[in-house]
Amino acid sequence: MLISLSNIAKSYTTPEGQVEVLKDIDLSVTSGQSVALTGESGSGKSTLLHLAGGLDRPDRGRILMNDRDITALDELGRAEYRRTEVGLIFQQFNLIPSLDVAANVAFHAKLAGRFDAAWQRELIGQLGLDALTHRYPEQLSGGQQQRVAIARTLAATPPLVLADEPTGNLDESTGDAVLDLMLSLSRTAGCALLLVTHSMRLADKLDRKVLLRNGKIVA
Structure with a gap:
């Protein structure tokens, strides 16, 4: 077992009061496995x-990564965890404006102490x-920036890749091709993948599907 979430609950304060976003979540992902998180907007x-x-702490429950309780870590510990054990792919890309594509792709791998020039060349080519x-x-299209963000994450070969709608800025055919390639490359790197998607068609490409509804796993 790579990562295990047990009895997880999370609420946020809004002008209307407390909103419980997650309720009693239990979820495990094994090394090298790909899991799709599906559900309507607002499902958690x-x-x-x-x-x-x-990136945040639950109100209740434990998250174990390789048997280490990351919910017990302080902010510095969680920053180290993000640097060395997880790769994050979000729709915002978060590329560094002052670095060119090659330097952006290498950035996380160098921080994690896992830079491999041959693997970077393969990712850039693929x-x-x-x-x-x-x-x-600033000289790239949205789709190009998304591919750079994917390359940057996989270049560091993290044990776990977390992706939030990673092909959301691409047209359907390009998105399918990029997801297929991302799955192939993550398997080559030995990364587990936990991916958020609204598309059941894309979710069907992964090893498992998990459906959230009103903050609970229902399937």
């Missing part, structure tokens, strides 16, 4: 992803970024 998918990535390595983020 992104919140669950943020908790697994150490994701069709060869001609773009000296461009800066």
